[in-house]
Amino acid sequence: MAEKKRYGFVIDISRCIDCRACLVACSVENQVPMNHTRIWVQDLGLQGQFPDLQRTFVPYNCMHCENPPCVDVCVSGATYKDPDNGLVLVDQEACIGCGFCVDACPYDARYLDESRGVVDKCNGCIQRVEIGQQPACVATCVGGSRMFGDLNDPNSEVSIALKNASKVERIDYEKDGHDTDPNIYFINGDVLGTSLQPRDPRYTVSEAGWKKVLVPAIFAGIGASFLVQATYFSKQLVEGEKEFEE
Amino acid sequence: MSHKNIPIEERRRLRTKMIKKHNLANILTHWFNVGMWLLLLPTGIAIISSPRLGLSPVWWQELFRNMFGGAANLIKFHYTLGLIWTFVLTFNILLGFRKYFVPFAFSRMMLDKDDIEWLKIKPLQMLGLMKGKHLPPQDAYNAGQKAYMYVVILGTIGIMTSGVVMTFKEIFPPILKQIAQPVHWVSVFSIVAGLIIHVYMGAVFPEEKEAFFSMFSGKVSAWYARAHHEKWYWQKVKEELEWEDDVQKQVAEEPVHTPEGAEPAAAD
Numbered sequence: 121m122a123e124k125k126r127y128g129f130v131i132d133i134s135r136c137i138d139c140r141a142c143l144v145a146c147s148v149e150n151q152v153p154m155n156h157t158r159i160w161v162q163d164l165g166l167q168g169q170f171p172d173l174q175r176t177f178v179p180y181n182c183m184h185c186e187n188p189p190c191v192d193v194c195v196s197g198a199t200y201k202d203p204d205n206g207l208v209l210v211d212q213e214a215c216i217g218c219g220f221c222v223d224a225c226p227y228d229a230r231y232l233d234e235s236r237g238v239v240d241k242c243n244g245c246i247q248r249v250e251i252g253q254q255p256a257c258v259a260t261c262v263g264g265s266r267m268f269g270d271l272n273d274p275n276s277e278v279s280i281a282l283k284n285a286s287k288v289e290r291i292d293y294e295k296d297g298h299d300t301d302p303n304i305y306f307i308n309g310d311v312l313g314t315s316l317q318p319r320d321p322r323y324t325v326s327e328a329g330w331k332k333v334l335v336p337a338i339f340a341g342i343g344a345s346f347l348v349q350a351t352y353f354s355k356q357l358v359e360g361e362k363e364f365e366e
Numbered sequence: 367m368s369h370k371n372i373p374i375e376e377r378r379r380l381r382t383k384m385i386k387k388h389n390l391a392n393i394l395t396h397w398f399n400v401g402m403w404l405l406l407l408p409t410g411i412a413i414i415s416s417p418r419l420g421l422s423p424v425w426w427q428e429l430f431r432n433m434f435g436g437a438a439n440l441i442k443f444h445y446t447l448g449l450i451w452t453f454v455l456t457f458n459i460l461l462g463f464r465k466y467f468v469p470f471a472f473s474r475m476m477l478d479k480d481d482i483e484w485l486k487i488k489p490l491q492m493l494g495l496m497k498g499k500h501l502p503p504q505d506a507y508n509a510g511q512k513a514y515m516y517v518v519i520l521g522t523i524g525i526m527t528s529g530v531v532m533t534f535k536e537i538f539p540p541i542l543k544q545i546a547q548p549v550h551w552v553s554v555f556s557i558v559a560g561l562i563i564h565v566y567m568g569a570v571f572p573e574e575k576e577a578f579f580s581m582f583s584g585k586v587s588a589w590y591a592r593a594h595h596e597k598w599y600w601q602k603v604k605e606e607l608e609w610e611d612d613v614q615k616q617v618a619e620e621p622v623h624t625p626e627g628a629e630p631a632a633a634d
Contacts, residue, residue, distance in 0.1 A: 195547055197415035197427065197437045213438030216535045218543040237535035330548040331419055338421075338552065341559040348492065349566040361572035 126206040126303065127244055128271045130278040131179055132285075133309030135263040138163060138177040142257035142266060146181075149245060149256035156231050158182075158242045159257055162316050176309055178316055179266055181257070182229040182242035183291070183302030184208045189321040190221035190230065199239070206303065207246055212238040220327050226293040226300060226318035244268065271303065281307060293318035380589040385602055387506065387591075388584040391466055395458050396581055402451040403561075409444045410554065413437070421551075445533040452526045474506050475516075480597070481509035503596035514560045524553030 138161055146152065146159050159181035167174045188208045190199050198215035201208050217237040222230045230241040245255035249268075253259065258268045269276035282288060285307035293300040300318070323331075372380070388396075411422045412430030415437075434440040459467055480502035488510060490496045507515065528546035531538045538546075569578050576590040591599040 192418045193416055195416045195419070196413055196441060197431070211436070211438055214436075214441050216532050216543055217540060218532075218547065219540040220544065232540060234540075235536070237537075324544055326544040326548055327418075330551075334548055334552050335419055335421060338555040338559075342555060342562070345559040345562045349562050353566060353570060356570070356572060 123272045124206070125204065125270045126272045127249070127268065128184060128206070128278060128303030128305065129181070129258075130267040130269075130281045130285075130305045130307060132263075132265045132267070132281065132307050133176055133178055133311065135265040135308075136161065136177040136179050137263050137265075139262060141260045141262060142179060145256040145260035146242075146245075149248070150243070152240065153233060153235065156233065156240070158231075158240065164314050164316070176314075178306065178309075178311055178314075179257075179261075180227075180229075180291075180304060180316070182208060182244075183227055183300065183304045184242075184244065185303065186301035187299060189224040189226060189298070189300065193220040193224045193323070193327055195220065202246075205244075205246070205249075207244045208241075209243050209246065210239055210241060212236070212240070215239055220324060223322040223324050223327075226321055227291070227302075228319070271305075278305075291316060291318055293321075295320070377589065380592060381587050383588040384583075384585040385588055385591050385599075386584055387580050387586050389466065390584065391458065391462055392470075393581060393584055395455070398454060399451075402447060405447055406444060406451065407554070407558070409434075409440060409447075413441055413444060414551065445529065448529045449533065452529065455522070456526075475512055477509065477512055478505075480504065481512060484509035485513065504594065504598070506595055506598040508595070514564065517560055518557055521553040521557040524549050525557075528553070 140161055143157050143159055143161070147154075147157060150158060152158055159179065162178040162180065164176040164178060167176065184207050186206075188199075188201060191201055191208065194200070195218070196214050196216060198211045198213075199208065199221050200211070215238040217232060217234075217239055219232050219239065221239055222228075222232055230239050232238075233240045245253075245257075248255060248259075255266075255268050258266045267278050267281055269278040271278055271282075273279060282305055285305075287308055287310070289306045289309075289311050290302050290304065291306070291311055292302060298321075409430060412427050414422045415427050430440055431437055434443055481504075483502045484504065487496055487499055487501055491499070491501075505512075528550040531542050531546040532550065535543065567574050567577070568581070574594075576586045580586045588599065591602065
């Protein structure tokens with residue numbers, strides 16, 4: 121293997137008919153609870169003037185960002201970017217379901233499964249991909265709108281589709297030096313300037329306060345305590361100690 | 367301190383005479399606590415992996431994740447031990463609540479005027495000021511120890527409750543789990559800040575050597591008690607004298623209670 125894998129989705133917007141078979145396939149494959157879904161199809165509504173009308177549907181899910189804000193806030197390391205394949209995954213045994221990541225995701229691609237007390241999201245059907253199958257949503261897509269594969273491999277289906285596309289767009293979140301660099305490419309259509317835009321990552325009070333106030337306080341407290349101890353200990357070493365106390 | 371002019375004979379007597387400071391329940395709970403902290407603190411630090419916080423070094427996280435076989439196992443280990451720790455400490459306190467905890471709290475933990483004075487002078491002395499000033503006499507625990515004890519008790523309650531919230535993740539709402547995290551670590555690290563001093567003073571600092579061994583034997587020499595915990599020492603002496611008076615009184619009263627015609631017991 122010359123290069124590391126970078127799994128991603130390429131979505132051909134012109135081919136989606138809003139049948140939502142992908143939502144069903146995903147929920148069945150991944151046992152998603154009835155009141156939640158891991159993936160969505162956004163209806164951008166009617167565009168143009170009669171009789172030249174167009175209606176666009178944008179299927180999407182977790183963007184499997186290169187710089188995911190959700191991983192940044194996860195405290196137990198339950199959410200991580202898999203170094204082997206580039207997918208952003210959740211180790212639900214390690215997740216405590218605090219929801220920091222749900223608030224941080226600019227795409228709202230995560231949800232909190234309250235009955236299990238964990239966070240859930242698209243995992244690129246890694247359990248299928250590892251045995252050579254396509255993710256459930258891709259396998260079931262009747263229009264061939266959804267494609268999945270290794271973006272680093274120039275001969276993969278996704279790379280070829282990107283090469284032949286008339287237009288390639290990403291819903292990138294870029295602000296204040298933070299670039300999510302998402303791994304979903306939308307081709308043959310327009311997603312920029314639509315209602316499907318990323319929001320700012322939300323940092324909850326406990327997460328942000330913890331970072332801004334408590335971490336410096338902790339470092340100051342422990343540092344001061346260590347300094348006192350170190351001073352006395354070095355004094356003890358330099359001056360020596362009396363065998364018996366006077 | 368006044369012990370400079372104690373005659374040599376008296377000093378010898380004080381050094382060999384032992385006074386009981388800790389009971390077995392305290393000693394066992396203390397070393398149980400030590401063992402649990404040694405296991406829980408490193409694994410806990412290894413769990414905190416948020417890059418935005420940057421609290422624990424990545425190599426440390428990876429070392430422990432590899433040692434335990436992944437984050438999930440590491441967390442399971444941490445909270446299983448944590449629950450045992452919570453259970454045992456709670457159990458011990460409830461079991462010994464009236465016999466040990468309440469008397470302990472009242473006789474050894476309350477801050478009095480001398481303690482306040484000590485807290486004012488000692489930090490300045492550590493910075494090299496007010497060298498000439500004498501520290502007021504101290505109880506079984508000095509004011510610094512007492513103050514730290516409050517931090518430990520509050521911190522322990524914080525660690526336990528927030529730990530339970532994060533362990534039973536299906537039961538508690540996300541907002542509580544979010545608040546529990548800073549509560550957990552702030553409690554831990556405020557205890558750790560004092561723990562550095564506690565371990566140094568208890569195990570390394572030469573003047574406090576007896577304190578370390580007393581955590582095994584439960585006893586300190588009268589010499590040490592008088593030098594470091596003067597108020598407590600004189601209290602003990604007073605108690606001892608009262609006890610002796612009692613014994614003497616009983617001995618004096620003894621013949622009255624002997625059955626008639628019985629031979630008086632041979633003097634020991």
